[in-house]
Amino acid sequence: MSTRLITALLASIPLAASAQSQLNLTQGVTEISQRVYDLHMTIFYICCVIGVIVFGAMFVSMILHRKSKGHKPATFHENVKVEILWTVIPFLILVGMAIPATKTLFAMEDASEAEVTVLVTGSQWKWHYKYFDRDVEYFSLLATRQDQINNRLEKGENYLLEVDRPLVLPTDTKVRFLVTSDDVIHSWWVPDFAVKKDANPGFINEAWTKIDEPGIYRGQCAELCGKDHGFMPVVVIAKEPAEFEAWISEQEAIAKAAKEEEQRLLSMSMSKDELMELGERVYLGSCAACHQPNGEGIPGVFPSLKGTAMVMNDKPGHINIVVNGKAGTAMQAFGNQLSLRELAAVITYERNAWGNNTGDLIQAADVNEYLNK
Amino acid sequence: MSTVAGEMDHHDHHHHAPSGITRWLFTTNHKDIGSMYLWFSFIMFLVGGSMAMVIRAELFQPGLQLVDPHFFNQMTTVHGLIMVFGAVMPAFTGLANWMVPMMIGAPDMALPRMNNWSFWILPFAFAILLASLFMEGGGPAFGWTFYAPLSTTYSSDSTALFVFSVHIMGISSIMGAINVIVTIMNMRAPGMTYMKMPLFVWTWFITAFLLIAVMPVLAGAVTMVLTDKYFSTSFFDAAGGGDPVLFQHIFWFFGHPEVYIMILPSFGIVSAIIPAFSRKKLFGYSSMVYATAAIAGLSFLVWAHHMFTTGMPVAAEIFFMYATMLISVPTGVKVFNWVATMWRGSISFETPMLFALAFVILFTIGGFSGLMLAITPVDFQYHDTYFVVAHFHYVLVSGAIFSIMAAAYYWLPKWTGHMYDETLAKWHFWCSLISVNVLFFPMHFAGLAGMPRRIPDYSLQFADINQIVSIGGFAFGLSQLIFLAVVIKCVRGGEKAPAKPWDGAEGLEWTVPSPAPYHTFETPPEVK
Ligand code: HEM
Numbered sequence: 001m002s003t004r005l006i007t008a009l010l011a012s013i014p015l016a017a018s019a020q021s022q023l024n025l026t027q028g029v030t031e032i033s034q035r036v037y038d039l040h041m042t043i044f045y046i047c048c049v050i051g052v053i054v055f056g057a058m059f060v061s062m063i064l065h066r067k068s069k070g071h072k073p074a075t076f077h078e079n080v081k082v083e084i085l086w087t088v089i090p091f092l093i094l095v096g097m098a099i100p101a102t103k104t105l106f107a108m109e110d111a112s113e114a115e116v117t118v119l120v121t122g123s124q125w126k127w128h129y130k131y132f133d134r135d136v137e138y139f140s141l142l143a144t145r146q147d148q149i150n151n152r153l154e155k156g157e158n159y160l161l162e163v164d165r166p167l168v169l170p171t172d173t174k175v176r177f178l179v180t181s182d183d184v185i186h187s188w189w190v191p192d193f194a195v196k197k198d199a200n201p202g203f204i205n206e207a208w209t210k211i212d213e214p215g216i217y218r219g220q221c222a223e224l225c226g227k228d229h230g231f232m233p234v235v236v237i238a239k240e241p242a243e244f245e246a247w248i249s250e251q252e253a254i255a256k257a258a259k260e261e262e263q264r265l266l267s268m269s270m271s272k273d274e275l276m277e278l279g280e281r282v283y284l285g286s287c288a289a290c291h292q293p294n295g296e297g298i299p300g301v302f303p304s305l306k307g308t309a310m311v312m313n314d315k316p317g318h319i320n321i322v323v324n325g326k327a328g329t330a331m332q333a334f335g336n337q338l339s340l341r342e343l344a345a346v347i348t349y350e351r352n353a354w355g356n357n358t359g360d361l362i363q364a365a366d367v368n369e370y371l372n373k
Numbered sequence: 374m375s376t377v378a379g380e381m382d383h384h385d386h387h388h389h390a391p392s393g394i395t396r397w398l399f400t401t402n403h404k405d406i407g408s409m410y411l412w413f414s415f416i417m418f419l420v421g422g423s424m425a426m427v428i429r430a431e432l433f434q435p436g437l438q439l440v441d442p443h444f445f446n447q448m449t450t451v452h453g454l455i456m457v458f459g460a461v462m463p464a465f466t467g468l469a470n471w472m473v474p475m476m477i478g479a480p481d482m483a484l485p486r487m488n489n490w491s492f493w494i495l496p497f498a499f500a501i502l503l504a505s506l507f508m509e510g511g512g513p514a515f516g517w518t519f520y521a522p523l524s525t526t527y528s529s530d531s532t533a534l535f536v537f538s539v540h541i542m543g544i545s546s547i548m549g550a551i552n553v554i555v556t557i558m559n560m561r562a563p564g565m566t567y568m569k570m571p572l573f574v575w576t577w578f579i580t581a582f583l584l585i586a587v588m589p590v591l592a593g594a595v596t597m598v599l600t601d602k603y604f605s606t607s608f609f610d611a612a613g614g615g616d617p618v619l620f621q622h623i624f625w626f627f628g629h630p631e632v633y634i635m636i637l638p639s640f641g642i643v644s645a646i647i648p649a650f651s652r653k654k655l656f657g658y659s660s661m662v663y664a665t666a667a668i669a670g671l672s673f674l675v676w677a678h679h680m681f682t683t684g685m686p687v688a689a690e691i692f693f694m695y696a697t698m699l700i701s702v703p704t705g706v707k708v709f710n711w712v713a714t715m716w717r718g719s720i721s722f723e724t725p726m727l728f729a730l731a732f733v734i735l736f737t738i739g740g741f742s743g744l745m746l747a748i749t750p751v752d753f754q755y756h757d758t759y760f761v762v763a764h765f766h767y768v769l770v771s772g773a774i775f776s777i778m779a780a781a782y783y784w785l786p787k788w789t790g791h792m793y794d795e796t797l798a799k800w801h802f803w804c805s806l807i808s809v810n811v812l813f814f815p816m817h818f819a820g821l822a823g824m825p826r827r828i829p830d831y832s833l834q835f836a837d838i839n840q841i842v843s844i845g846g847f848a849f850g851l852s853q854l855i856f857l858a859v860v861i862k863c864v865r866g867g868e869k870a871p872a873k874p875w876d877g878a879e880g881l882e883w884t885v886p887s888p889a890p891y892h893t894f895e896t897p898p899e900v901k
């Protein structure tokens with residue numbers, strides 16, 4: 001038993017020590033993540049040394065002091081000096097560990113003087129990013145196709161770690177994250193920044209980073225947040241400050257144009273085919289996680305939409321619940337997540353798919369009445 | 374030490390021992406109740422184990438193959454609840470029932486009727502919990518830690534059953550703990566002073582106080598979940614003036630002492646077995662007692678080390694980091710004492726000793742990862758990853774559960790009157806030892822490389838590690854069937870066990886014949 005264990009333990013040292021290895025903590029791309037990595041390795045090595053001493057003594061005695069070799073037992077069973085020694089020495093080692101740990105901790109918790117601030121909001125099961133002082137905000141959803149998850153398509157390189165719209169951040173800039181949630185607790189985690197902060201509903205947490213190198217960094221939600229907890233990754237693209245500035249100005253322009261387009265849409269109507277086609281896409285992206293692709297929900301957890309009273313008969317109620325959500329349940333307000341067009345389309349889709357066939361067409365203007373209600 | 378147990382042998386006890394099912398239903402005998410606890414815990418171990426097999430089968434490959442994510446979450450949740458409350462804790466209560474009276478020279482537990490009740494409500498608690506899996510909407514799916522608001526606003530209706538079953542488990546534990554305390558305080562044989570009690574008795578004594586202190590806190594937490602969900606309170610809902618993080622403080626104020634509830638009795642077991650097979654007195658008896666008390670005291674001051682990422686003030690993070698690091702001092706003292714006990718002993722390697730030695734090494738590895746987790750800045754990286762899963766399985770499976778196996782092998786001859794099959798038992802040990810490490814050691818790497826816990830599917834970089842882990846898991850699960858075979862074989866027959874089958878063993882339990890008569894120490898022994 002014993003040799004195997006020791007070899008396993010020793011074998012893990014070089015593995016864990018090689019920085020690029022998949023088996024160890026990342027050194028990351030920030031000064032903080034590097035300090036965290038160093039701390040991790042220091043304590044790991046200290047544990048190894050203690051382990052070698054303690055397990056070494058055990059094995060020596062298992063080998064030398066065995067009955068089968070005729071070893072006679074000694075009779076000592078106390079030694080105050082030794083006992084004091086092995087209380088005090090570990091204590092001093094701990095003090096040695098605590099000093100660098102405390103310093104790093106203080107550095108990590110100092111989010112002052114940030115130049116860019118992003119509000120990060122978790123909800124079941126996506127992230128929302130909003131840049132402070134800029135007119136840019138958007139949702140970031142898992143981009144891996146359902147067919148890959150269900151093993152019908154080959155899995156891509158970044159399986160489960162890819163999103164439709166990554167968060168974009170400038171390098172060499174202190175970025176502050178304000179982290180919160182719309183429903184349950186989530187946790188926003190990017191290992192390369194050594195940032196993991198819980199998103200608590202109703203409260204705002206603070207974290208920060210300063211990225212050294214441009215690149216794409218991937219992480220995941222770290223706190224169990226319900227059914228699709230495993231399917232809400234975080235992707236961050238870090239760009240040089242000038243590039244970032246160009247990107248965000250462009251996003252502002254796009255957002256502005258989209259708003260004007262919305263207003264124009266109010267006076268237009270879409271055809272049934274158009275509505276159904278867009279509606280299906282939106283439904284699968286935003287609704288199917290709970291209500292299921294076949295509209296039947298999960299009995300006892302998420303209600304069915306197939307042939308139910310609200311969908312079949314209560315048009316105002318239906319628009320209202322999609323736009324404004326239902327307090328105290330997992331049903332979110334989609335009014336601020338989807339465009340008017342998308343809202344109109346998805347409601348039309350729900351009222352006509354899976355044999356619902358109400359024949360109702362909902363237009364952007366119908367939805368607009370319920371916004372801000 | 375002397376004994377009077379044999380004296381009663383020619384009396385016929387059948388007139389007050391009903392037969393058939395009523396014997397077990399109405400029994401107030403500590404040995405019967407101890408056996409029932411142990412069998413119950415083993416059955417729960419297999420039930421919780423099959424759920425782990427479902428989890429490992431789903432995680433064998435990337436992609437979703439066998440179960441949907443909602444059911445996966447139910448499996449991780451109920452697996453955790455069953456293993457903690459159904460397997461480990463009842464096993465310790467079973468051992469306490471069997472051994473505490475015999476070790477202190479008492480005829481039975483102090484409160485035998487309550488003893489019966491505290492056992493018999495348990496099967497109902499777990500029947501309710503398991504039945505909830507078949508409800509519409511499924512069973513609890515919010516993790517064994519049931520963080521609000523996932524367990525309140527966002528949970529299915531089985532939550533009410535979950536709350537009810539946890540209440541029953543809590544009542545059972547509290548009654549069991551009261552019984553242990555009253556027994557130890559009042560029923561020690563003449564001359565059995567506190568500082569002469571075997572360490573198993575000491576550690577259980579301290580554990581029982583922990584139980585009484587924190588089980589009501591757990592009851593409070595589940596009750597608040599219940600009223601938040603069904604009666605419009607908002608303890609944990611910011612919209613109503615509450616705070617979801619408050620839930621975590623309450624839960625972990627219970628939860629951290631709870632993890633020590635699951636390890637202190639192990640310390641007692643190992644402190645009995647290592648001296649027995651080293652044929653040498655336990656090194657540093659009194660420092661062992663003080664270290665246990667110190668661990669128990671400190672365990673109330675470290676709960677927020679589970680919550681470093683919730684956004685605590687730096688001062689609180691510092692406090693909980695230092696306090697947690699401090700706990701490893703008394704824990705280290707224990708390990709050093711065991712090693713010093715072995716040092717220059719006369720060691721032999723029967724199965725109880727093998728499990729005890731594996732315990733010391735593997736528990737210590739779990740202690741090392743615990744120390745790493747205590748370092749707040751690094752815990753930000755480790756938290757909620759497989760690194761934590763590796764940590765607590767090292768301390769709970771190769772820690773607590775290995776010690777329970779060690780105890781079973783150590784005392785089986787006393788319980789059954791037969792020696793167990795040593796060859797088969799060694800097979801059980803080696804299979805368990807190898808597979809438990811294949812199962813849990815690679816989890817450290819998965820966690821460090823960034824794999825979050827409680828996910829039903831993962832990115833491709835984790836595929837190899839998970840496959841190895843799953844294979845270890847299946848092997849560990851199968852190995853436990855060998856244990857079942859050994860126990861059944863030993864109950865049914867085997868070489869007759871003498872009163873004291875281990876030449877180095879000490880304690881009153883070895884002064885009575887094997888199997889221990891139905892009633893022991895009706896006249897207290899004299900302890901010098
Ligand atoms: C030297 C002693 C120990 C230290 C310093 C220690 C430290 C820690 C820390 C800091 C965590 C939180 C990690 C995180 O979630 O980020 C943790 C988790 C845990 N520890 Fe320990 N630990 C020690 C011993 C034990 C023992 C003896 C047990 C049980 C027998 C135990 C059981 C657990 C469990 C069950 C969890 C995870 C609970 C969960 O989140 O589900 N630990 N430990």
Ligand SMILES: [Cu+2]
Nearest residue numbers: 629632678679
């Ligand atoms: Cu803890």
